[in-house]
Amino acid sequence: MKKTLTALAFAIVATAGAAPALAQSAGQWSIESTLLSGRSWNTLQVCLKEDNTWYSIEQRKGSGRWMPAGNHVLFHGALDTLSVSADLVVTGRGVMTGNVQQWVNNSLTADNQSNLFATSRWTFVSATCASAF
Numbered sequence: 001m002k003k004t005l006t007a008l009a010f011a012i013v014a015t016a017g018a019a020p021a022l023a024q025s026a027g028q029w030s031i032e033s034t035l036l037s038g039r040s041w042n043t044l045q046v047c048l049k050e051d052n053t054w055y056s057i058e059q060r061k062g063s064g065r066w067m068p069a070g071n072h073v074l075f076h077g078a079l080d081t082l083s084v085s086a087d088l089v090v091t092g093r094g095v096m097t098g099n100v101q102q103w104v105n106n107s108l109t110a111d112n113q114s115n116l117f118a119t120s121r122w123t124f125v126s127a128t129c130a131s132a133f
Contacts (some may be wrong), residue, residue, distance in 0.1 A: 025066075025073055025090075026050045028057065028125040033100055033118040041118050047129030048073075055132040062133070072098075086120065094124030 026048050033042040045057040048066050054077060056062035064077010064084070073096055076085040081104065088098035103115045 025068060025096075027127045028129040029096075029122045030125050031120050031122050033120040035116060035118050041116075044079075045125070045130070047132075049129070057130045058133055060133065088120070088122060096122040098122075 028045060028047050031042070031044045031046060032040075033044075035041045044059055046054050046062070047057055048054050052065055052067050054062075054064055054066050054075070056079060060079045062077060062079035062084070064075070066073055066075045068074075071090045073088040073090065074086070075088060076083075078084065079102070082102050083104075084100065084102045086098050086100040088096040091097050098120060100118045100120045101116075102118070
């Protein structure tokens with residue numbers, strides 16, 4: 001009985017810890033991305049809106065859509081002339097990590113430096129967002 005109660009208490013605590021992290025997805029996020037080679041690539045701030053859209057706050061004009069999927073957040077859209085997508089995992093309260101892919105929208109102007117894969121760490125900044133870039 002004690003073992004069952006301990007397991008049940010652990011499950012409740014684990015679930016309680018995971019729920020707020022995903023519920024906190026909407027808001028302003030700071031993103032630090034690193035190329036798979038290990039070289040630092042990009043730092044960006046975005047706003048994930050409650051209507052499952054997002055926009056870029058600094059550096060580059062961008063927007064798109066996002067959605068929660070279990071303990072993941074799926075993200076896609078455009079930054080300037082580049083398409084971007086990510087599969088992020090909520091790893092803690094206010095932190096998401098995952099893989100990012102970026103590619104050129106127009107294959108006539110494609111260059112290999114714009115077609116890349118990276119890892120990223122997203123850190124929650126605020127429930128309210130700054131204006132779009």
